[in-house]
Amino acid sequence: MHFCYIIATVANDPGWFDVERLPTLIAAVIAIAIILYTTYHRSSREKFRVREIPALKAVEEAIGRATEMARPLLYTPGWGGDIQRPTTIASLNMLAHVAEKTARYDCRLVFPTHDPVIMSVAQEVVKEAYIRAGYPDRFRQEDISYVSSSQFAYAAGVDGMISRLKPASIFLLGTFEAESLILAETGNSIGAIQIAGTDSTIQLSFFIVACDYTLIGEELFAASGYLSGDRSILASVRAQDILKVVIMFILVVATVWSTVSFVTNGSTEGWWTF
Amino acid sequence: MDRKIAVVVCFAFGVVMFAQYFSAHPLARSVNQTIADYWQIIFAFALIVGVVGFLSNNLQRVHKGQDRPFRLLALAGFVIMPVLAMIWGIKAGTPFLWVFENVQVPLQSTVFALLAFFVASASFRGFRARSVPAAILLSAALIILISRSFATGPLSDWLPGVAEWIRNNPSMAARRAILIGIGLGSLTTSLRVILGIERTWLGGGK
Numbered sequence: 001m002h003f004c005y006i007i008a009t010v011a012n013d014p015g016w017f018d019v020e021r022l023p024t025l026i027a028a029v030i031a032i033a034i035i036l037y038t039t040y041h042r043s044s045r046e047k048f049r050v051r052e053i054p055a056l057k058a059v060e061e062a063i064g065r066a067t068e069m070a071r072p073l074l075y076t077p078g079w080g081g082d083i084q085r086p087t088t089i090a091s092l093n094m095l096a097h098v099a100e101k102t103a104r105y106d107c108r109l110v111f112p113t114h115d116p117v118i119m120s121v122a123q124e125v126v127k128e129a130y131i132r133a134g135y136p137d138r139f140r141q142e143d144i145s146y147v148s149s150s151q152f153a154y155a156a157g158v159d160g161m162i163s164r165l166k167p168a169s170i171f172l173l174g175t176f177e178a179e180s181l182i183l184a185e186t187g188n189s190i191g192a193i194q195i196a197g198t199d200s201t202i203q204l205s206f207f208i209v210a211c212d213y214t215l216i217g218e219e220l221f222a223a224s225g226y227l228s229g230d231r232s233i234l235a236s237v238r239a240q241d242i243l244k245v246v247i248m249f250i251l252v253v254a255t256v257w258s259t260v261s262f263v264t265n266g267s268t269e270g271w272w273t274f
Numbered sequence: 275m276d277r278k279i280a281v282v283v284c285f286a287f288g289v290v291m292f293a294q295y296f297s298a299h300p301l302a303r304s305v306n307q308t309i310a311d312y313w314q315i316i317f318a319f320a321l322i323v324g325v326v327g328f329l330s331n332n333l334q335r336v337h338k339g340q341d342r343p344f345r346l347l348a349l350a351g352f353v354i355m356p357v358l359a360m361i362w363g364i365k366a367g368t369p370f371l372w373v374f375e376n377v378q379v380p381l382q383s384t385v386f387a388l389l390a391f392f393v394a395s396a397s398f399r400g401f402r403a404r405s406v407p408a409a410i411l412l413s414a415a416l417i418i419l420i421s422r423s424f425a426t427g428p429l430s431d432w433l434p435g436v437a438e439w440i441r442n443n444p445s446m447a448a449r450r451a452i453l454i455g456i457g458l459g460s461l462t463t464s465l466r467v468i469l470g471i472e473r474t475w476l477g478g479g480k
Binding site (some may be wrong): 031153222240 | 299302320324331341389449453472476477
């Protein structure tokens with residue numbers, strides 16, 4: 001009854017759709033259609049090659065190194081994001097694969113975070129990964145811990161962990177802000193192998209300089225499919241490439257169009273109008 | 275079964291949040307606000323879990339003698355601040371605010387200040403001109419650095435213009451390319467989660 005009331009209210013009110021957001025809706029619908037097609041259409045899911053991503057190839061090496069050195073592996077999603085952020089979800093997806101391997105190799109996994117919700121989800125993700133690997137007894141809940149919601153208290157706390165535990169490998173994957181370089185340089189100072197990735201273009205430059213491997217841009221979002229080899233996830237990664245080609249095509253057309261407009265009219269103002 | 279419920283709830287809320295974004299209707303706004311309020315409630319409960327975990331973690335390790343001074347200090351801060359706030363309040367002139375302004379703020383500033391040294395050490399490693407791209411990076415960095423310093427005037431008048439061109443053209447082009455990739459990656463990841471294709475965040479499995 002309540003649902004019918006909502007539908008009736010929406011249908012009778014012409015202001016239910018924000019016309020200013022129509023271009024965004026059209027772009028979103030096109031993007032979603034391409035993603036759904038590549039993910040669910042059988043021929044589209046078959047036979048395509050995913051290029052090698054050095055940072056993801058190094059994941060095994062990083063875990064192996066920590067195991068051989070009998071030192072822990074530290075994984076942190078940064079201070080900037082919460083669980084609603086796709087970057088955090090992508091980071092937790094990758095955490096599951098890392099945790100499965102640390103469980104098999106009996107390597108200690110330490111996961112400090114600034115957000116209690118992320119901590120709860122990460123505990124479940126890691127616990128399930130350890131069960132899946134067949135070693136539930138190796139799971140240590142206390143190693144997936146909440147440090148502080150304050151940015152520099154979190155940075156100081158994780159820095160302290162890095163200095164005292166001396167992890168052999170450090171994964172900095174998620175949303176980072178000013179703490180990125182503090183953590184990366186501390187990790188570098190103890191000689192840890194570091195794999196980093198973030199959605200912040202400013203912090204990316206710090207990671208590129210301070211870390212051994214960096215996932216740039218969409219590579220972080222492709223990590224889960226790359227590591228698991230799941231065809232459905234990889235197919236959606238392929239959709240990203242198709243969308244990039246579409247965007248590039250639009251950019252080239254727009255550039256040519258505005259240039260022609262400039263040459264003929266002497267101005268680029270209103271070049272997209274006929 | 276419990277995983278299926280989680281996937282269905284995720285799908286329903288994903289679709290609702292997507293749809294409400296394209297509506298200016300008060301109903302859509304109120305749906306958005308209500309979900310945001312519920313999110314705050316979830317966060318508050320999760321914070322209790324986080325704080326309890328923090329306490330038990332530190333107490334256990336103090337008992338085992340692991341990093342005892344650091345953990346005792348963390349526990350002291352955890353106890354002292356709420357006690358001061360409850361007894362004297364948090365207004366100006368209270369002990370709580372004194373500790374905040376004279377202990378917490380300087381400590382945070384100290385950690386932030388470390389960044390200056392780390393930028394220098396990272397730059398020293400990153401700007402070593404071992405290859406052609408590294409040499410280009412070094413040259414661009416030097417131009418930007420000098421254009422921002424007092425030495426610009428005596429050196430040249432055109433340097434700020436070159437620096438501005440570097441920031442607005444090659445640098446911005448690269449940044450936008452990465453941002454487009456991040457946007458598409460976010461979109462596909464969100465869609466994979468909403469449609470239940472990606473279930474790793476639930477512990478994996480089908």
